[in-house]
Amino acid sequence: MANGTDSKTYKGDRSPCDPSRVLHVRKVPIEVSEAEVVSLGIPFGKVTNLLMLKGKNQAFIEMASEEAAITMVNYYTTATPHVRNQPVYIQYSNHRELKTDNLPNQGRAQAALQAVNAMHSGNMGLSGTATASDGGMMPGQSPVLRIIVENLYYPVSLEVLHQIFSKFGTVLKIITFTKNNQFQALLQYADPMNAHHAKMSLDGQNIYNGCCTLRVEFSKLTSLNVKYNNDKSRDFTRLDLPSGDGQPTMDPSMQTAFDLSPHHFCWNILGAPGIISSPYPGAAGFAPAIGFPQAGLSMQAMPGALGPLTIPSSAMTGRMTIHGMTPTTIHSVLLVSNLNPDSISPHELFILFGVYGDVHRVKILFNKKENALIQMADATQAQLAMSHLNGQRLYGKVIRVTISKHQTVQLPREGQEDQGLTKDFSGSPLHRFKKPGSKNFQNIFPPSATLHLSNIPPSTTDDFLKDLFASSGYTVKAFKFFQKDRKMALIQLGSVEEAIQALIVLHNHDLGENHHLRVSFSKSTI
Numbered sequence: 001m002a003n004g005t006d007s008k009t010y011k012g013d014r015s016p017c018d019p020s021r022v023l024h025v026r027k028v029p030i031e032v033s034e035a036e037v038v039s040l041g042i043p044f045g046k047v048t049n050l051l052m053l054k055g056k057n058q059a060f061i062e063m064a065s066e067e068a069a070i071t072m073v074n075y076y077t078t079a080t081p082h083v084r085n086q087p088v089y090i091q092y093s094n095h096r097e098l099k100t101d102n103l104p105n106q107g108r109a110q111a112a113l114q115a116v117n118a119m120h121s122g123n124m125g126l127s128g129t130a131t132a133s134d135g136g137m138m139p140g141q142s143p144v145l146r147i148i149v150e151n152l153y154y155p156v157s158l159e160v161l162h163q164i165f166s167k168f169g170t171v172l173k174i175i176t177f178t179k180n181n182q183f184q185a186l187l188q189y190a191d192p193m194n195a196h197h198a199k200m201s202l203d204g205q206n207i208y209n210g211c212c213t214l215r216v217e218f219s220k221l222t223s224l225n226v227k228y229n230n231d232k233s234r235d236f237t238r239l240d241l242p243s244g245d246g247q248p249t250m251d252p253s254m255q256t257a258f259d260l261s262p263h264h265f266c267w268n269i270l271g272a273p274g275i276i277s278s279p280y281p282g283a284a285g286f287a288p289a290i291g292f293p294q295a296g297l298s299m300q301a302m303p304g305a306l307g308p309l310t311i312p313s314s315a316m317t318g319r320m321t322i323h324g325m326t327p328t329t330i331h332s333v334l335l336v337s338n339l340n341p342d343s344i345s346p347h348e349l350f351i352l353f354g355v356y357g358d359v360h361r362v363k364i365l366f367n368k369k370e371n372a373l374i375q376m377a378d379a380t381q382a383q384l385a386m387s388h389l390n391g392q393r394l395y396g397k398v399i400r401v402t403i404s405k406h407q408t409v410q411l412p413r414e415g416q417e418d419q420g421l422t423k424d425f426s427g428s429p430l431h432r433f434k435k436p437g438s439k440n441f442q443n444i445f446p447p448s449a450t451l452h453l454s455n456i457p458p459s460t461t462d463d464f465l466k467d468l469f470a471s472s473g474y475t476v477k478a479f480k481f482f483q484k485d486r487k488m489a490l491i492q493l494g495s496v497e498e499a500i501q502a503l504i505v506l507h508n509h510d511l512g513e514n515h516h517l518r519v520s521f522s523k524s525t526i
Contacts, residue, residue, distance in 0.1 A: 019391060019398065021069045022093040025059040028052075029086045034112035036083050037061065039200075040090070043193050044072040049098040050109040062098040067496045070391050071446045075197070078387040079168050082201045143192045144219040145199060147185040151211040158234055160207065161185055166380050168201065169194025170444055173224040175233045188224045190442050191523075237441045332382045334374045335404040340395035341369035346423040348504045349374055351430070355503070355520060356388055356444060357381025358431040361409035364421040370397075375409040377433070388446050393497040430508060445523045449477075449499050452522040453489045457513040465489065468509070474502045478526035492526045 025037060034052060037059045041047040045068030051060040063069040069092070076090045100106050145165075149156050158176050165171050170190040177184055189195045195218065203216040226235035228244030235241055336349065346362035349372055353359050358377040365371045376382040382403060390401040412418040425431075432440040443452070453465065466476045475494030482488040493499045499521070507519040 017092040017094055019066055019070050019073075020092045020094070020096055021063045021066045022095045022098055023061045023063065023069055023072065023090050024093040025061060026057070026089045026091075027086065028054075028057050028059050028088055029084045030054055030057060032083050034109050038112050040076075040081055040083070040088070041068075041072060043196060044068045044075070047113060049100060050113055051098055051100050051103070051106075052109060060093060060095070060098055067449065070496075074387055074389075074391050074446070077390060078383060079197060079201060081197075082205070085204055141192050141196060141218045142220070142222050143189045143195050144221045144224060145187045145189070145195050146217050146219040147187060148215040149183045149185075149207070150213040150215060151206075152183050156183060156207060156212055158185075158231060161187065162234070162236075164202065164207065165189075165198055166383065168198035170380065170384060170441060172237055172441055173226050173233075173235045175224055175226060177232070186219055186221065186224055190444050237438065331403055331405070331407050332376045332379045333404040333406045333409060334376065334382050334386060335402050336372045336374060336389075337370060337400045337402075338397050339364075339370045339372060339399060340397045343395035344372070346372075346421065350423070350425050350428070351504050351507050352394070352500065353385050353389065354430065354432060356385035358433050359428075360426040361411070361422070361424050363409045363423075366418065366421055369421075373404055373406060373409045381433070384444065388444075392447055392500060394500060396497075440520075443520060445521045447496050447500050448521050448523070448525075449494070449496050450490055450492045450522040450525050451499050451503060452520045452524075453491060454487060454518040454520075455511075455515050456487050456489060456517065457511055457515040458486065459513065460511060462489070465491065468506065469493065469502060472502065472505055474498050480526055490522055490524060490526050 023041070025040070028037065034050060037052065038047050038050055038061070041061045041063055044063065046064040047061055048064050049060075049062035053059060063072065073090060073092060080087045081090070082088070100109070147161065158174050161174060161176070162171055165187055168189070171187060172190055173186075173188040175186045189198070199216045199218065202214050204213065206213050224235075226233045226238070226241065229235060229239070229241040230243045334353070341364075344364065346364060349362045349364075350359045353362075353374050353376070356376075358381065359374060360377060361373075361375040363373045365373070374385075376385060386401045386403065389399065392399060409422070411424060412422050432438070456465070462479050462481060466479050469476050469491060475498060476491060477494060478490075478492040480490055482490075493502055503519045503521070506517060509517040511517050
């Protein structure tokens with residue numbers, strides 16, 4: 001029985017336990033309901049049991065499968081979940097299952113489990129305890145969020161929104177505008193689940209200390225149409241769009257609001273701490289949104305309230321200047337450790353990590369072949385690959401993926417012994433995301449036992465494809481062609497680990513008739 005002993009062995013960043021379908025949730029606010037804790041797990045699969053330890057501010061969640069638990073931990077490792085505006089921390093438990101039959105007060109937990117699971121399956125509307133603090137909206141909603149920024153004491157740029165919301169998934173498009181004298185934005189994710197997590201975590205949060213409060217809700221729109229890439233709107237899948245010269249880059253009302261003379265700029269640092277500690281160069285976390293030099297200013301997120309802080313004239317640079325995002329704040333190079341050195345090659349890492357972004361270079365370390373450096377096209381793709389692949393099993397070993405301190409992967413010097421461990425893939429024809437507007441941006445999913453197959457020639461039969469996977473050593477549990485388009489199919493294998501290996505081996509497999517098989521992870525099951 002789970003009794004909270006997990007917390008006693010937790011010391012800072014201790015190495016995590018082996019994956020388990022039981023997850024240990026720490027720092028749970030005492031007023032949180034059972035349904036709110038269950039809601040943390042619902043987007044990743046069925047929650048089969050729950051144990052609340054309110055006196056210890058802890059809970060245990062049991063997922064239906066280890067795969068669901070792994071996906072959940074990977075996701076929340078890079079995007080800390082918030083319940084009632086408080087961060088909570090999730091890790092694998094030492095327990096393999098939860099036995100709660102004989103415990104007191106389990107009635108409420110079981111009622112919450114039934115209510116939230118049933119609601120998610122569409123069997124009932126939201127009612128009673130099932131209304132979670134995030135407004136009760138569950139995944140399956142629109143991938144588009146409507147964002148309003150209240151208490152707008154500093155300008156908030158499109159880049160700042162992109163940097164904050166990218167922590168929850170791939171942001172495809174952003175449109176910013178002013179309505180009813182409020183700064184608002186519409187933001188489209190690749191996946192509605194990303195939108196759900198961003199809404200859960202960010203609604204009510206301050207961007208800066210004590211101001212610029214985010215109000216986040218689902219939009220009635222299901223996709224955005226962006227015509228120009230400029231300060232007000234951006235389509236990250238279409239780098240070829242014009243900037244719309246002659247179009248205003250900022251609404252006149254916004255420009256007026258921020259065209260302030262220095263002596264007007266004074267405020268109290270009060271209220272909730274911000275996502276970004278302060279809008280100055282050198283502030284931790286995010287690139288600055290406003291152009292202050294550091295003349296005599298070191299504003300930290302200090303506890304309690306400070307008195308009024310007036311910025312001297314020398315510190316103001318006049319009009320707002322957008323610095324944008326500095327690419328070095330989050331590097332695009334990943335460090336992958338605990339690889340199986342006998343089974344892995346640069347090409348295989350290129351194929352696997354290429355599911356989440358365009359891989360430019362791979363280096364398996366010469367003296368430590370269980371480690372590799374992988375350079376992605378940009379920091380967002382690196383973050384995405386890390387959140388989906390950290391903790392997955394590859395050739396029998398649970399791999400660890402973190403952001404590396406290196407900014408690039410160096411190619412070996414001429415004549416330097418390398419054993420073919422470093423490869424440059426920047427010119428590869430197999431990149432999935434090079435083409436602007438590619439549909440691949442909208443089909444990025446966590447590793448799953450079900451694979452999506454495409455580019456299948458018309459003459460290919462289901463038996464041929466099942467034999468192809470079976471003869472490569474994989475267990476085929478189910479297969480089906482898409483009804484409307486036989487160029488695509490779903491195949492379900494024995495485990496997530498098998499599916500990862502099958503994707504690596506059979507993506508780009510020559511099926512004849514000038515067709516090469518395309519393999520990706522599916523969000524569907526057969």
